[in-house]
Amino acid sequence: xxxxxxxxxDIFPFIATHRYWFLFFxxxxxxxxxxxxxxxxxxxxxxxxxxxxxxxxxxxxxxxFLWYFVGYFAGAAPIDNWLRSxxxxxxxxxxxxxxxHLYSGRAIIITKFTFSxxxxxxxxxxxxxxxxxxxxxxxxxxxxxxxxxxxxxxxxFGQSYQFLISYIQNVTFLVIFLFAAIMLIYAIKNAAKSAFxxx
Numbered sequence: 001x002x003x004x005x006x007x008x009x010d011i012f013p014f015i016a017t018h019r020y021w022f023l024f025f026x027x028x029x030x031x032x033x034x035x036x037x038x039x040x041x042x043x044x045x046x047x048x049x050x051x052x053x054x055x056x057x058x059x060x061x062x063x064x065f066l067w068y069f070v071g072y073f074a075g076a077a078p079i080d081n082w083l084r085s086x087x088x089x090x091x092x093x094x095x096x097x098x099x100x101h102l103y104s105g106r107a108i109i110i111t112k113f114t115f116s117x118x119x120x121x122x123x124x125x126x127x128x129x130x131x132x133x134x135x136x137x138x139x140x141x142x143x144x145x146x147x148x149x150x151x152x153x154x155x156x157f158g159q160s161y162q163f164l165i166s167y168i169q170n171v172t173f174l175v176i177f178l179f180a181a182i183m184l185i186y187a188i189k190n191a192a193k194s195a196f197x198x199x
Contacts, residue, residue: 019041019046019047020047020051020052020055023037023038023041023047023052023055023056023059024055024056024058024059025059026059027055027056027058027059027060027063028059028060028062028063028066029063031056031059031060031063031146031150032150032182032185032186033182034056034059035056035060035146035147035150035151035154036150036151036153036154036157036181036182036185037154038052038056038150038151038154039150039151039152039153039154039155039156039157039158039181040154040155040157040158040181041154041158042151042154042155042158043154043155043156043157043158043159044158052151053147053151056147056151057140057143057144057147060112060143060146060147061136061139061140061143064112064122064139064142064143065136065139067118067119067122067123067126068122068123068125068126068130068132068135068139069126070122070123070126071122071123071124071125071126071127071128072126072127072129073126074127075127097124100121100124100125100128104125104130104134104138105134105137105138107121108121108122108125108135108138108139108142109138109141109142109145110142111142112139112142112143112145112146113142113145113146113149113188122139149185149188150185153181153184153185154181156181157180157181
């Protein structure tokens, strides 16, 4: 595994040198793949767990506030344009709105673990001018949980890959395991979304 990372460093020295910054911006822009990759990199010793864990929490926390401010300054228009165009999406959004009004804090935390409702809920919180201090608290709790989940899955796949690489020296498995980790995250988030809808 060290050989693979050394090859990457040789080919992309700038990225390897500034890997913490790249992972941070990845967490801010699109957290899923970056967090899984971060867990994988921790498992192979390419990054240290405490710094990257804190970096990911800050990045995902900022991501939540970016969407909150979209709603805060643009109102509900982004949600209307994005989700209300389809009948099914509109009905789901109405359920999210109803749930948000009843359990706003819980909604912010839970939807951090879903794909379809995360952005809509965060924008909704901003458009409703939801209390910023309370939003920050729930956003932080959700971010911590999301980072722990995704990094754990990435770490697990990294450990599994290291076990297999001792028997099969093939870089293709790296791609397969990262892909499998990401698909597992999608499955977990879809399951969380179903549970959210049912509740």
